[in-house]
Amino acid sequence: GPVGRMAERNALRNPRRTGATGAALMIGLALVACLSVVGSSMVASATDQLDKTVGTDFIVQSDSGQVITPQAVQAIKNTRGLERVTEYKTLDANLTTPDGKVSKDETINAADPTYAKDLRTKTVAGDLADAYRPDSMSVFEGFAKDHGIELGSTVSVAFKDGRTAKLTVRAITSDDVVIDKGAMYASIATAARYVPADRMPLDQLVFATAKEGQQDAAYTSLKSALHDYPQYTVRDQTDYKQALKDQIGQLLNLIYGLLALAIIVAVLGVVNTLALSVVERTREIGLMRAIGLSRRQLRRMIRLESVVIALFGALLGLGLGMGWGATAQQLLALEGLKVLDIPWPTIIGVFIGSAFVGLFAALVPAFRAGRMNVLNAIATE
Structure with missing residues (x-):
């Protein structure tokens, strides 16, 4: 008006x-x-x-950055209704690549072979599951290009808390990812061959997958199993997104x-x-x-x-x-x-x-x- x-x-x-x-x-x-x-x-x-990459139902971790004790890991493995449990560790190492260069203070992500199912990481060469074979590993795309690494190349990995290993590159992961971008994988069994048991780091994360149709019951059981470990949080994918x-x-x-x-x-x-x-x-x-x-x-x-x-x-x-x-x-x-x-x-x-x-x-x-x-x-x- x-x-x-x-x-x-x-x-x-x-x-x-x-x-x-x-x-x-x-x-x-x-x-x-x-x-x-x-x-x-x-x-x-x-x-x-x-949604695209995570193939596990539950993730167990500490919000304060604490490692997961063996007792808590065993409690998770004893939980009813779980199909598989995957441990995940990180180890510090110096890498000597085929071009003769030494890459210091790198991190090797050591996990159980089932981690290849829990995290469907895209590869540009090879199959990630092969990286968990004995004396094998994966490297990420940028690292491979910088050092001339191809499938079948051998990388000398000097674990800081153990001996030096000669690992064969079985997979090259894509840099076009968000989760675990720039990670290099190997199996826990491979790491255990070169790092003494008393120096092997504890788990950073534990992944658990329920049996078909038992997700809700397994979620409840898993929370109950970790009742005595309040420092650890159990999250399903919805919880993790939130x-x-x-x-x-x-x-x-x-x-x-x-x-x-x-x-x-x-x-x-x-x-x-x-x-x-x-x-x-x-x-x-x-x-x-x-x-x-x-x-x-x-x-x-x-x-x-x-x-x-x-x-x-x-x-x-x-x-x-x-x-x-x-x-x-x-x-x-x-x-x-x-x-x-x-x-x-x-x-x-x-x-x-x-x-x-x-x-x-x-x-x-x-x-x-x-x-x-x-x-x-x-x-x-």
Whole structure:
């Protein structure tokens, strides 16, 4: 109506001031939108990778980074309803490659042969299951290219807590993965031949797979079996996805808290702009009141003007932020995070929230304008 048209024209009266006021909100919301897109894409990409590659039902690990004791591993193996249990260790080693170069402080991921079923890692050459044969291993694609390694090449592996082994490369894994990217695999049995039992590291993770149709019962039994080991957490794939989402969410919430300060400053900028606009238009406001504009209509006009500025900044900010987020996701795609996921509920919620920010920012200026004395306002020079 007429009040809305006046609010629009008031916002356009001083474009530079309106633009500067909306820009502060735009920058804050652009960062919020960008981080929302990046965080949502990271979760979606990791979830997609879990669905495609993880072939086990349960993952047992310590959230504090503790290793899993042999007693806890045995309790897992004694759980009813499980088809297989896979142990997973990491060992430090120095590798001497066929080109004569020494690669220090590398990590060998030693696991049971069933790990090839638990994690379906893509290979560019060979079969990952062959890497768990005696005196065999796998290397990742980038490492193989850098050192001229092919299937059948021999790598000298000097375990830091044991002897030196000559291992044959049976598989080369793809770098186009998210989970265990850059890992080199060998079997626990192979590692045990060269590392004394008293120096063999404990398990970092344990994977368990239920018998067909017994997933729910096995999940309950597994939690019960580890009741005496509260430092370890049993997660199925749904739990693991939620834990991943929560970890990224905690980081984003911290950043959002800092960005909230920038948005508060932007709100104060809107308040300042409206207050200045009211002061500049004192006589005009008095004249409009004299010809019939009610206090309620006056306050509505100022509120709508504030909402126009806020939504103007929000629309530009969210559009710019989604563009930044999509660009950042394309860069992350080089690391295997290939799913672009735009959190539309968050974007729409922020846009609607911007309208309420505009209403909130207009409270004080609208209240002051509504209390103006009409005669004094008209007499103002």
